[in-house]
Amino acid sequence: MPRTSFERHLHDLQDDVLVLGSMAEKATYRSMEALKNRDLELAKQIIADDDEIDRKRFDIEEKCIELIVTQQPVASDLRIIVAVLNIIIDLERIGDHAEGVAKIAIMIGNEPPLKPLIDLPRMAQKTGDMLRRSLDAFVNRDAEAARQIAKEDDEIDALYNQVFRELLTYMVEDPRTITRATRLIWVAHNLERSADRVTNICERVVFVITGKMEEIGVPNVRGS
């Protein structure tokens, strides 16, 4: 009954997180589109749009500070706001990784393709999907779903290892491919990092619900 305005603010705050999440998700898909279709205009657009993601993130952060100052939240209210403060950093970084992929797309420009892109789009698809579901788990307060999504990071890591090995083979066989192959490894690395950020988000979701900090699914790549 009481604190209806605070409840509304908390609700709006989570809506804002969903908006930021969808911006980061879209950037992830579009950067892969730009790379695959060699769409340099789109790549430039993604880089420009990243400013908007950054702005949105600071906007949400300010709202969090305002709620802390004016409402002195405790217990689950406090955990939600602390989680939001952390999640928006992860979302902003996912946006940066998408921007990173867009920059690589521009770098590659019109060079002849090294190979058809199959696993990289798959990684982007999976990462975007995990991201969307992790935020659904956040608003639905679904710790089980969050733990499950975090575990799926293993699939991303497996894809990353596969891409890495494949590109390494190209380079070993023909040193002229080194520049192009390295750029694609950077792409894979950006996506792998994005998926790790999703794991962070899942950990925050579990924290909101249980009050416990839990590390779920320790990443198992790093070099290989």
Place this chain on the structure above:
Amino acid sequence: MATVSDRVRNATTKQDIREVTTHFEGDKGILEVQTLNAWYGKTLAIKDISMSIRSRTITAIIGPSGCGKSTFIRCLNRMHEVSHGGRVSGSVLLDGKDIYARDVDPVTIRQRIGMVFQKPSPFPTMSIFDNVAAGLRLTRLWSRRGDLQEVVERSLRQAALWDEVKDKLNQSGASLSGGQQQRLCIARALAVAPEIILLDEPCSALDPAATLKIEDLMRNLAQEYTIVIVTHNMQQAARVSEWTAFFLLGEMIEYGKTVDIFSRPKDKRTEDYITGRFG
């Protein structure tokens, strides 16, 4: 942090006040409350409270009005039985000995477990000096003027009031500001060298600056004394206390580390109360 025994060793006066009034073995001021019930006539005000209050910490009791928190701390120094129809069952062990045992004199208990009330209550006709000395004179713990002066100064220093009143000790206690009056009451409680200090909403009549001063004081005192504070200001409980107990309708719903109570309470009722979604 000076322990109590350090303080005795370093005492400059021949008779450290505590030596006169209490003994000094081990950790003083541990309260063990066991299935405590308290009635007003036929009305049961608190039900089966069991909790252990740790030595030299600040424990906060929070809960909505009428939840029994004030009644509870009044049971801790046998003040409840003074109220009309006040009756208590269960036991409260102070350093292992039941304060409700037949052979225990409640006056001695109230001297070992001091209390400060919501409204600053200096004795209006007494000077600042006499206010602090009152308890000592009443309990006939002190007679020599010289020693008395030392204790009064020490108590006022401990209550962080000395510098503000040292030049006007003969003025009326009522001439002080609300915050100063409350610190005077704390000094008065400290003068008889209690082990435990109970504070019942000590800041509710004070402005924010005076409140923060009292809170600072509490934290300093907690190095030597065990403090139990009743407050309906939850931010205050969060700021000063190490342990928090949440009371509702005469029952203790949850008791734990303050940081846990305010970040991840276990009970839904605690959560609802502290997040303001109560009722």
